[in-house]
Amino acid sequence: MLNKLRDPELGKRILAKLVPLAQEVAGHLGRPAIFMEVCGTHTMAIARSGLRSLLAGSLELRSGPGCPVCVTSQGDIDRVIALAAARHDLVIGTFGDMMRVPGTNSSLEQERARGARVEIFYSPAEAVTFAAGHPQDEVVFLGVGFETTAPAVALSVAAASSRGLENYAVLSFHKTVPLVLENLLSDPELKIDGLLLPGHVCTVTGRRAFDFVATKYNVPAVVAGFEPVDLMKAVYLLLKQVAGGRAETVNGYPRLVREEGNNKAKEIMREYFEPVNVQWRGFGEVPQSGLALRDSFSFYDAAVRFPVDVAESPPPRGCACGDVLKGKIVSSDCPLFARKCTPLQPVGPCMVSTEGACAAYYQYEWPKAEV
Amino acid sequence: MCLGIPGKVVEVNRSESWAVVESFGVRKKVDIALIDEDLVPGDYLMVHAGYAIGKIDLEDAQISLELWEEILHAE
Ligand code: SF4
Numbered sequence: 001m002l003n004k005l006r007d008p009e010l011g012k013r014i015l016a017k018l019v020p021l022a023q024e025v026a027g028h029l030g031r032p033a034i035f036m037e038v039c040g041t042h043t044m045a046i047a048r049s050g051l052r053s054l055l056a057g058s059l060e061l062r063s064g065p066g067c068p069v070c071v072t073s074q075g076d077i078d079r080v081i082a083l084a085a086a087r088h089d090l091v092i093g094t095f096g097d098m099m100r101v102p103g104t105n106s107s108l109e110q111e112r113a114r115g116a117r118v119e120i121f122y123s124p125a126e127a128v129t130f131a132a133g134h135p136q137d138e139v140v141f142l143g144v145g146f147e148t149t150a151p152a153v154a155l156s157v158a159a160a161s162s163r164g165l166e167n168y169a170v171l172s173f174h175k176t177v178p179l180v181l182e183n184l185l186s187d188p189e190l191k192i193d194g195l196l197l198p199g200h201v202c203t204v205t206g207r208r209a210f211d212f213v214a215t216k217y218n219v220p221a222v223v224a225g226f227e228p229v230d231l232m233k234a235v236y237l238l239l240k241q242v243a244g245g246r247a248e249t250v251n252g253y254p255r256l257v258r259e260e261g262n263n264k265a266k267e268i269m270r271e272y273f274e275p276v277n278v279q280w281r282g283f284g285e286v287p288q289s290g291l292a293l294r295d296s297f298s299f300y301d302a303a304v305r306f307p308v309d310v311a312e313s314p315p316p317r318g319c320a321c322g323d324v325l326k327g328k329i330v331s332s333d334c335p336l337f338a339r340k341c342t343p344l345q346p347v348g349p350c351m352v353s354t355e356g357a358c359a360a361y362y363q364y365e366w367p368k369a370e371v
Numbered sequence: 372m373c374l375g376i377p378g379k380v381v382e383v384n385r386s387e388s389w390a391v392v393e394s395f396g397v398r399k400k401v402d403i404a405l406i407d408e409d410l411v412p413g414d415y416l417m418v419h420a421g422y423a424i425g426k427i428d429l430e431d432a433q434i435s436l437e438l439w440e441e442i443l444h445a446e
Contacts, residue, residue, distance in 0.1 A: 002377060002415065005436075010436075013443050014443065017443065041374055122421060123420045123422070124420065125402055125421045145420075148419045148420075148424060149419065149420055151422070151424070152402075152419065155405070155422065199375075200419060200424065203424050203425040226375065229436075229439070233435065233439070236442075254428070254431045254434075254435070255432040256417055256425045256426075256427055257425075262424060262425055264404075264405050264406070265424060268405070355374075
């Protein structure tokens with residue numbers, strides 16, 4: 001039945017309802033409504049579905065701070081690259097997306113070519129298995145991601161500890177979504193009419209964690225799934241709210257998202273991590289929105305065991321990733337987009353990560369014939 | 372990286388905290404430590420970075436499809 005959610009026929013019929021509703025709302029507002037998505041997987045799913053161009057003129061879909069690699073600050077990127085460069089005795093374990101992200105002077109990929117040991121893992125569990133199989137190596141797993149990934153990384157520390165491994169540590173760049181959305185929504189320059197909430201983050205946090213979007217900021221919000229029908233449903237529910245002058249945080253993904261979320265995942269996250277202030281690309285420091293391993297797990301904390309001193313650097317020259325992540329511009333507004341900056345030669349992280357707005361836009365929506 | 376993939380449960384081992392799920396014809400062992408609900412073959416899980424983060428409620432999926440049919444047939 002889940003296949004039905006990808007059914008192009010059903011999609012077409014829903015679209016035939018969506019377009020007039022979007023036009024009606026645009027008529028009321030005197031401009032197309034602007035909805036923002038804050039999840040890398042939504043960025044990709046929307047780009048792939050072609051929804052943006054199908055609704056062009058009556059509705060604008062923008063990306064926000066939803067790609068974990070993209071929101072990682074330049075300083076944090078430089079920090080892990082410096083660690084890889086300085087310590088060829090360590091094995092840096094990472095999700096693949098991080099490899100080519102340009103630091104100020106280098107990237108993990110370049111450091112690997114120079115002799116650093118960098119391994120790509122699909123799951124932190126694989127990194128623990130690797131550590132168990134290579135007792136002579138010291139493995140540092142790079143924890144990047146939101147509430148969806150942090151519990152998995154916490155469990156990897158639990159697994160390392162229960163297996164008595166002393167050669168596994170985590171460098172946590174984890175971040176939490178609600179607080180950056182507060183920061184985003186407090187920006188008086190931000191003009192959005194609705195928010196598509198990240199379905200899988202909400203699976204962990206619960207719908208209720210995002211009530212503030214509507215109650216405090218009066219912005220309509222819908223928890224959205226990732227199949228084409230899910231996306232259209234969320235857009236439809238947002239349009240209905242805008243048309244009716246309402247603002248609520250609605251669960252558009254009830255087959256997975258509950259009011260309270262996944263309590264087990266929340267507990268494990270709380271047990272292993274504590275909130276800390278953290279730098280976000282484009283946003284600067286967002287208080288308490290980062291997750292650091294608690295003191296009781298400092299043995300597994302790479303920030304404690306292998307400290308590197310790296311100052312926060314400005315983003316790459318000319319890269320407007322920060323503005324893209326804040327929804328101030330769309331990727332194609334960046335002067336470097338598709339010229340100096342392409343997936344083969346990325347200038348900023350938003351062009352590297354497959355979930356990055358620039359990469360998704362380039363891959364699926366940019367009319368390449370013109371380039 | 373942050374990609375969630377739905378998978379159909381084909382085998383469950385609670386004591387070792389894993390399940391084998393099948394997505395798009397590929398079978399994979401995933402960690403089920405984060406899933407409190409009962410799991411039996413035929414259930415669907417959402418998997419993130421090797422860990423199941425939630426059980427998919429097929430009844431809700433069905434209801435949501437039916438709702439669409441209603442909306443589409445309205446007027
Ligand atoms: S196109 Fe490239 S340089 Fe421009 S914002 Fe995107 S990543 Fe940065």
